[in-house]
Every structure is written in C-alpha cells, then in structure tokens.
Amino acid sequence: MNESVLPMLVPVAWYQVLAAVLFAIGAMGVLFRRNILVIFMCVELMLNATNIAFVAFARHLGSLDGQIIVFFVLAVAAAEVSVGLAIIIDVFRKRGTVDLAAANILKG
Amino acid sequence: MWIFFLLALLVVAGALAVVLLPNPIHSALMLVFTLMATAGIFLTLGAQFLAVIQVIVYAGAIMVLFVFVIMLLNLRAGEGGEESLHRKTGLGQILGIGLAALLMLQIGLLVLTGKPSLLKSIHPAAELEAQAGGHSQAIGLLLYGKYLLPFEVASVLLLVAIIGAVALSRRHLVIGPGRDESTEEVP
Amino acid sequence: MGVGLPMDVVLGVVIKCLVFFFIVVTAVAYMVQFERKVIAHIQSRIGPSRVGPMGLLQPLADALKLISKETIFPRGADKVLYLLGPVFASAPAFLSYAVIPVGPNLSMFGQEITLYLADINVALLFIFAVASINIYGVFLAGWSSNNKYSLYGGLRSSAQMISYELGMGLSVMGVIMLAGSFSLVDIVNAQAKMPFLLLQPVGYLMFLIAGLAEINRIPFDLPEAEGELVAGFHTEYSGMRFGLFFLGEYANIITTSCIAVLLFWGGWNGPGVTQYPWLGPIWFTIKLVPHLFFMVWTRGTLPRFRYDQLMGFGWKVLLPIGLANILITGLIIALTQR
Numbered sequence: 001m002n003e004s005v006l007p008m009l010v011p012v013a014w015y016q017v018l019a020a021v022l023f024a025i026g027a028m029g030v031l032f033r034r035n036i037l038v039i040f041m042c043v044e045l046m047l048n049a050t051n052i053a054f055v056a057f058a059r060h061l062g063s064l065d066g067q068i069i070v071f072f073v074l075a076v077a078a079a080e081v082s083v084g085l086a087i088i089i090d091v092f093r094k095r096g097t098v099d100l101a102a103a104n105i106l107k108g
Numbered sequence: 109m110w111i112f113f114l115l116a117l118l119v120v121a122g123a124l125a126v127v128l129l130p131n132p133i134h135s136a137l138m139l140v141f142t143l144m145a146t147a148g149i150f151l152t153l154g155a156q157f158l159a160v161i162q163v164i165v166y167a168g169a170i171m172v173l174f175v176f177v178i179m180l181l182n183l184r185a186g187e188g189g190e191e192s193l194h195r196k197t198g199l200g201q202i203l204g205i206g207l208a209a210l211l212m213l214q215i216g217l218l219v220l221t222g223k224p225s226l227l228k229s230i231h232p233a234a235e236l237e238a239q240a241g242g243h244s245q246a247i248g249l250l251l252y253g254k255y256l257l258p259f260e261v262a263s264v265l266l267l268v269a270i271i272g273a274v275a276l277s278r279r280h281l282v283i284g285p286g287r288d289e290s291t292e293e294v295p
Numbered sequence: 296m297g298v299g300l301p302m303d304v305v306l307g308v309v310i311k312c313l314v315f316f317f318i319v320v321t322a323v324a325y326m327v328q329f330e331r332k333v334i335a336h337i338q339s340r341i342g343p344s345r346v347g348p349m350g351l352l353q354p355l356a357d358a359l360k361l362i363s364k365e366t367i368f369p370r371g372a373d374k375v376l377y378l379l380g381p382v383f384a385s386a387p388a389f390l391s392y393a394v395i396p397v398g399p400n401l402s403m404f405g406q407e408i409t410l411y412l413a414d415i416n417v418a419l420l421f422i423f424a425v426a427s428i429n430i431y432g433v434f435l436a437g438w439s440s441n442n443k444y445s446l447y448g449g450l451r452s453s454a455q456m457i458s459y460e461l462g463m464g465l466s467v468m469g470v471i472m473l474a475g476s477f478s479l480v481d482i483v484n485a486q487a488k489m490p491f492l493l494l495q496p497v498g499y500l501m502f503l504i505a506g507l508a509e510i511n512r513i514p515f516d517l518p519e520a521e522g523e524l525v526a527g528f529h530t531e532y533s534g535m536r537f538g539l540f541f542l543g544e545y546a547n548i549i550t551t552s553c554i555a556v557l558l559f560w561g562g563w564n565g566p567g568v569t570q571y572p573w574l575g576p577i578w579f580t581i582k583l584v585p586h587l588f589f590m591v592w593t594r595g596t597l598p599r600f601r602y603d604q605l606m607g608f609g610w611k612v613l614l615p616i617g618l619a620n621i622l623i624t625g626l627i628i629a630l631t632q633r
Binding site: 014015016020022023024031033037038040042044048051052055056058064065074076079082083087088089090092 | 139215251
C-alpha cells in the first residue's frame with residue numbers, strides 16, 4: 001500500500017512502449033474487423049492505451065493531473081459505449097446483422 | 109520490475125486476442141482480461157484508486173454492457189457474429205498498417221536512442237498525497253478543485269449520453285422498413 | 296518486488312491466508328446448514344438431522360455428494376467458458392475476504408497479529424470491484440450452457456446486478472463521507488463512539504436491499520426463478536461445478552453481511568474491546584449472526600418480485616433515495632464541520 005512512496009522501478013519509456021503497442025493493436029482491430037461490436041471494443045483498447053500513457057507520465061512528472069484525465073477518459077468511454085451500443089442494437093434490429101458493411105444506409 | 113513485464117505481456121496478449129478471436133464474446137472477455145491487467149499496470153504506477161475504478165467502471169459496467177448486448181443479440185459464431193478476418197484490403201488498411209509501422213519505428217528509435225533524462229524517474233506525487241492525507245483524498249481534491257469545470261462538463265456529457273441511449277432504444281420511435289420490431293422481448 | 300522480504304513474514308502471510316480460507320469455507324458450509332435449518336423451522340419442519348449429532352455433519356455429506364457426482368457438458372456448449380463460469384462465480388467471492396477485518400490487532404506468540412490479510416486504502420472499492428467481476432460468472436454460465444433458460448437467467452441477473460450495484464454504491468457513500476476513508480479499518484475505528492447505523496439508517500436499509508439483490512437472493516432471485524427459468528444460469532451445471540456456484544453464493548451472503556456489520560454496526564467495536572482485544576472477533580460474530588438470519592428470513596417469508604417491478608424499484612426508488620441521502624449527509628457534514 002506504500003507503493004506510491006517507492007521510486008518508479010520501470011523507466012517511463014517502457015510504459016510508453018506498452019501504450020503504443022496497445023494503441024497499434026487496437027487500431028489494427030478497428031481497421032480489419034467487420035463486426036461493429038468488436039470494432040467498438042478495439043476503440044476501448046485504444047482508449048486504454050492512452051490511459052496507460054497518461055498515468056505513466058503523471059507518475060514520471062510527480063503529479064496527479066494525468067490520473068484525473070483518466071477519469072474523464074473513463075466518463076467519455078462510458079458515454080460513448082452507452083450511445084454506441086444503443087445505435088448497434090438499432091442497426092441490428094433494422095438489418096439483422098452487426099456487420100459493418102450492412103450499415104451503409106447513408107451511401108448514395 | 110518483472111511484475112511490469114509480466115503484466116505488459118498479459119496486456120498485449122489479451123489485446124491481440126481481442127482483435128484475433130472470431131467470436132465476439134471471446135473478444136469481449138479477453139478485453140475484460142486486458143483491462144484487468146491494465147489495472148495491474150496502474151498499480152505498479154502507484155495509482156491504486158484508478159486501478160480499482162478501472163475495474164469497477166470498465167470491467168464492471170462498460171464491458172458488462174458489451175457482453176449484455178452480445179447476449180441480447182445472441183450472436184453465435186457463424187450466425188453473423190463471426191466473420192472472415194481477411195476482408196478486402198483497401199487503401200485504408202494499407203494506410204493503417206503504414207501508420208502503425210511508423211509508430212512502431214518511432215517507439216523503437218525512442219527506446220534505442222532515448223535520452224537518459226527521459227528514462228530518469230522523478231519522485232512520485234508523495235507530497236501531494238501527504239498534504240491531502242491520502243491517495244484517494246488527493247485525487248478527490250484535484251477532481252473537485254482544479255478540475256471542477258471539466259468534471260461538471262463530464263457529468264453533462266453522461267446525462268446527454270443517457271438521454272441519447274434511451275431515445276435510441278425506444279421501440280415506438282423506430283421507423284423501420286416494415287420489420288417486426290418486437291422480435292426480442294425484454295428478458 | 297517480493298525480494299528482500301524475510302522468510303518468516305512470507306510464511307506468516309501464507310499461514311494467515313490458509314487459516315482465513317479454512318474459516319471462510321467452513322463458515323460457508325455451515326451457512327448452508329444454518330439456512331436449511333432456519334427455513335425448515337419457518338416451514339414447520341425439522342430440516343437435516345440424520346448425519347451426525349443434530350445433523351451437524353450434513354455439509355460434509357453434501358460436499359462428498361457433490362464431488363462424487365458426474366459432471367456433464369451440455370451439447371453445443373462453449374467448453375472453455377462453461378468451465379470458467381463457476382470459477383468466476385466463486386473465486387471473487389473468496390477474494391473479498393482478503394480485505395475484511397474481523398478484529399483489532401492482537402498480540403499472540405510474542406508478536407502483533409492483525410486480524411485481516413490486507414488493509415489497503417481502497418478496501419471498500421476493492422470489494423465493489425471484486426463484486427463486479429462476480430457478474431461474469433453468471434454471464435459465462437448463462438451464455439455457454441447453450442440453453443435458453445440459462446441465457447435468460449444470465450441476461451436477467453446481469454441487468455439486475457448492474458442496476459443494484461449503483462444503489463449499493465450510493466448506500467455506502469454516506470458512511471465513506473462520515474469516515475473520510477475507503478479503508479475498512481479506518482471506517483471501523485471511526486465508529487468507536489457510535490455505530491453509523493444511527494447516523495445512516497437510510498443508507499443501512501438501502502444497503503440491505505441492494506445487497507439482497509446483488510447476491511440474487513429472494514425476493515430478488517429472478518435470475519434463478521424456479522417457476523419460469525428452471526434454475527436460471529446454472530440449469531446445466533451438475534456436480535462440483537454446481538457446488539462452486541453454491542459456494543460462491545453463500546460466500547457472498549457472508550461477505551455482504553460482514554460489510555453491513557463493518558460499515559453500519561461498528562465492526563468489532565463493543566464493550567470491553569479496548570481492554571481485551573480478543574473480544575473483537577466475538578463481537579463481530581455476534582453482530583454478524585442477525586444479518587445472516589435476516590438473509591435467510593427474507594427467503595423464508597417473502598414472495599418474488601416481478602421483473603419490471605425489480606428494475607423499476609432499483610432505478611426509480613433506490614437510486615433517488617440514495618442520491619438524496621448523499622446530498623443530505625453532505626449538507627449536514629458541511630454545516631457541522633464549519
């Protein structure tokens with residue numbers, strides 16, 4: 001519980017590497033998957049990657065502001081998911097599938 | 109040190125599984141796993157409060173919503189839930205791979221040639237926490253002091269999201285092309 | 296990390312973990328026995344009485360029976376998830392005992408012994424986090440069984456648990472505001488003079504109701520409503536896999552009761568504890584038993600909610616009351632501390 005008093009054991013760069021790798025994986029998922037739900041999850045992965053980066057930098061700079069930003073990311077993620085999933089359910093009701101290719105009603 | 113690398117490995121493995129598994133419910137569960145490992149990463153950074161909140165909000169609420177929707181739509185593998193991973197590679201994908209490669213290259217360069225000053229760790233926010241009388245207290249003070257306005261904006265955002273979600277999922281507002289909307293009843 | 300810790304400290308922690316685990320498992324087994332006895336008496340029966348004196352060995356017999364039964368895979372089940380379901384349902388239930396303190400520090404064998412495994416400064420949140428993982432057990436079981444009753448049970452319980460987790464979180468906020476800490480040890484110490492039950496009666500009631508709903512007990516046991524869903528999410532489970540669900544459910548009953556005691560009844564505080572610290576766990580147990588009885592009592596007497604009533608109650612009654620409670624508590628704290 002006194003972990004926060006200990007000096008940082010891992011260089012901050014490694015955390016950034018982890019965040020970047022996670023972000024890249026998420027981005028790949030968004031680009032390559034067709035299931036809207038999975039794409040959505042991959043967006044969450046990317047948000048998560050930024051969270052890691054924020055917390056790591058907060059630790060590195062000796063402030064808590066980065067951690068506060070993560071709270072806002074969480075709030076935005078929650079809002080985004082609730083609306084997004086409502087839209088997905090709507091798409092599913094209309095089209096009977098969650099394939100991204102089916103959501104092309106706006107295509108001219 | 110080794111704890112970080114173990115957790116990092118778990119995070120990356122989980123993330124890969126999210127992207128690569130064909131069944132959406134497996135993806136969702138692996139995402140839960142990834143998020144919990146991320147909470148572990150937060151712990152190594154001394155952010156206990158955030159780690160617990162991460163589990164409560166992400167794993168306990170957001171992902172439950174995901175799994176709930178997957179179950180509600182009852183997507184089994186092969187019934188529109190599954191898909192072939194090799195969808196036609198368009199310009200977007202190529203660009204994406206290019207960008208990711210660039211990102212990776214930069215990271216590699218950063219790690220290999222990174223200035224030692226960047227790798228030096230500064231003493232954590234111990235004074236801040238000592239002043240406030242605890243980790244959670246320090247975060248609370250910041251959240252309701254310095255970041256009060258963003259906090260209120262976030263709450264408005266959540267309210268809007270609630271209203272939006274309710275409005276979107278109201279049955280009689282759906283103007284569909286003659287489909288029977290009452291296919292699934294509320295469980 | 297983990298390096299540099301002296302061997303005897305590590306050994307002490309391991310022994311404490313084992314002792315705690317043993318106590319909890321025994322307590323869970325006898326919780327089942329307790330429930331069967333009480334329900335039997337409510338219904339003018341005697342309950343289990345054949346195995347051992349007064350039927351006291353019945354839990355052992357039950358365990359043997361469950362272990363020796365055949366485990367069945369339903370056709371079309373998702374095997375990995377099917378196996379993970381019971382694990383997710385029972386493991387978190389035991390995890391939360393790591394942060395539950397049952398007494399003040401004791402000196403025994405010439406050294407100070409703490410009656411908890413860990414006093415982390417976010418203990419209460421930790422319990423909530425663990426409880427939220429618990430949902431996945433129900434989810435996985437309901438989904439992977441390839442059975443419509445299981446699926447409906449899983450869907451229902453997920454919606455119910457999310458809804459009532461809010462109510463539960465709000466109900467304890469008042470206590471956290473009064474104690475100014477998430478640490479359960481701090482919260483108990485803050486009640487040395489007066490249990491929070493007197494300051495937070497509304498919060499306490501809300502906690503009990505939401506707690507019943509969280510652990511899927513009657514009158515909120517819609518996920519396993521026998522009349523409509525056979526047995527809900529664990530319809531397809533048999534043998535020890537079913538036993539794990541059972542274990543998890545009863546462990547959760549005890550956890551919820553423990554938290555109610557810690558947050559509202561002053562934990563181990565009681566007359567004479569400051570002089571004789573060993574009285575702490577005894578007071579704790581004395582306060583725990585009425586809560587356990589309450590959980591059984593509701594099952595023996597109350598009918599089940601209808602699903603829309605359940606959700607309506609959670610969102611339209613519990614939530615506003617909880618928010619009002621927080622508001623009033625905050626106002627009073629702000630007014631009295633200035």
